[in-house]
Amino acid sequence: MSEKNHFSIVIVGAGAGGISVAASLLKRKPDLQIALIDKAEKNYYQPGWTLVGGGAFDVAATERAMAPLIPKGTHWIKSEVAGFDPDNNQVELDDGRRIGYDRLIVAPGLKLNWAGVEGLPEALGKNGVTSNYRFDLAPYTWELVQKLKSGKAIFTQPPMPIKCAGAPQKAMYLSSDHWHKQGLTGSKIDVQMYNAGGVLFGVADYVPALMEYVKKYQITLNFMHNLVKIDGDSKTAWFVKTGADGSKETVETQYDMIHVCPPQQAPDFVRSSALADAAGWVDVDQATLRHKKYNNIWSLGDVMNAPNAKTMAAARKQAPIVAVNMLSDMGVLKGIAEYDGYGSCPLTVEKGKIVLAEFGFGGKLLPSFPDWIINGTQPTRAAWILKKDFLPWMYWNGMLKGREWMVTPTTKP
Numbered sequence: 001m002s003e004k005n006h007f008s009i010v011i012v013g014a015g016a017g018g019i020s021v022a023a024s025l026l027k028r029k030p031d032l033q034i035a036l037i038d039k040a041e042k043n044y045y046q047p048g049w050t051l052v053g054g055g056a057f058d059v060a061a062t063e064r065a066m067a068p069l070i071p072k073g074t075h076w077i078k079s080e081v082a083g084f085d086p087d088n089n090q091v092e093l094d095d096g097r098r099i100g101y102d103r104l105i106v107a108p109g110l111k112l113n114w115a116g117v118e119g120l121p122e123a124l125g126k127n128g129v130t131s132n133y134r135f136d137l138a139p140y141t142w143e144l145v146q147k148l149k150s151g152k153a154i155f156t157q158p159p160m161p162i163k164c165a166g167a168p169q170k171a172m173y174l175s176s177d178h179w180h181k182q183g184l185t186g187s188k189i190d191v192q193m194y195n196a197g198g199v200l201f202g203v204a205d206y207v208p209a210l211m212e213y214v215k216k217y218q219i220t221l222n223f224m225h226n227l228v229k230i231d232g233d234s235k236t237a238w239f240v241k242t243g244a245d246g247s248k249e250t251v252e253t254q255y256d257m258i259h260v261c262p263p264q265q266a267p268d269f270v271r272s273s274a275l276a277d278a279a280g281w282v283d284v285d286q287a288t289l290r291h292k293k294y295n296n297i298w299s300l301g302d303v304m305n306a307p308n309a310k311t312m313a314a315a316r317k318q319a320p321i322v323a324v325n326m327l328s329d330m331g332v333l334k335g336i337a338e339y340d341g342y343g344s345c346p347l348t349v350e351k352g353k354i355v356l357a358e359f360g361f362g363g364k365l366l367p368s369f370p371d372w373i374i375n376g377t378q379p380t381r382a383a384w385i386l387k388k389d390f391l392p393w394m395y396w397n398g399m400l401k402g403r404e405w406m407v408t409p410t411t412k413p
Helices: 016-028 048-053 138-147 167-181 204-216 312-329 381-397
Strands: 006-012 034-037 042-044 063-065 074-077 081-085 090-093 098-106 151-157 189-195 220-223 225-231 236-242 248-254 257-259 297-299 343-350 353-359
Touching: 006 016, 016 034, 016 312, 034 098, 048 138, 048 167, 048 381, 081 098, 098 312, 138 167, 138 257, 151 167, 151 248, 167 189, 167 204, 167 257, 167 343, 189 225, 204 343, 204 353, 297 312, 312 343, 343 381, 353 381
Parallel strands: 006 034, 006 098, 034 074, 098 297, 151 189, 151 257, 189 220
Antiparallel strands: 042 063, 081 090, 090 098, 225 236, 236 248, 343 353
């Protein structure tokens, strides 16, 4: 019996965004014909990897089998997408099949471009080279942190956009907290951050609190330095430094440990498609998340080009907005929901305290709690408990099941 090849709704990607939007759609209309396309057998709670790298979370708790997470009633197509044919309302699969749709949601996440740094793929996982952006390497980060007693520790951040812009420095703060408690920061361990951008964090309101920790841990900040090459055997890294006048020079430095955040881009099958903007991201209206050219296509999560922070918190807010707007387009609901750019970046500044950055388009602060519960511009224990204990549970038991706690959208006529 041949597999069905046309669906009312096709969703590309079964990560945080894809499963959540499927659940939100089915919550509102349980009889929808939805296909979810993804080859992955596992689903990951990626925000937990920062805590794994800091010795505060079990890596096994961040991984679950995909099958039980697929919403009941959804048709799971275990394939990889090779391309889109939006003029004929079809998704092309890597085995040559074509899946037709009435409406399409694009949510495959982004691509970690490890090969974008010369020598990095070969260097990872040994000789002090690590990254919390990979499930299998986050435990290695913590191993390195515990073993390092002296020398230079480097933390890198590539050009934007990247998923969770605070993650590179979260790794730095948690590592430094451990070394600080051992009396090693400053005197024994030289902590250096090499950031391709020009600021510590893009929303200025959170910078003062972060700078207190930069001073506490005696961290040296090197802005406008982009990692371009690494040699694991000689423990050498090369950065292109951009001067104020735009001039460029290559800077070479040694390290004992280096935590790398890889450059990031949209998946190749998105970049090469008619759905992409000039930078390769899915081109959507930033309020409705509907494609600017193809009005039966929506997108959410890291792959689309709205100017928000690429975080899981953003996807959690976007999923019900896409669901409402698609169902409104189908005549099931009335009204349009609009996305305000909400994203959250819990900045783990020490083991036990977090600066809970929550903001929307233009850097507007969008706190979820009153200051007397969590003051997001200050490090708090309450934010740590939220991040470590509540948010992982909410991901598995709330977000992926269509429970829209604190993110149920309001609509406009």
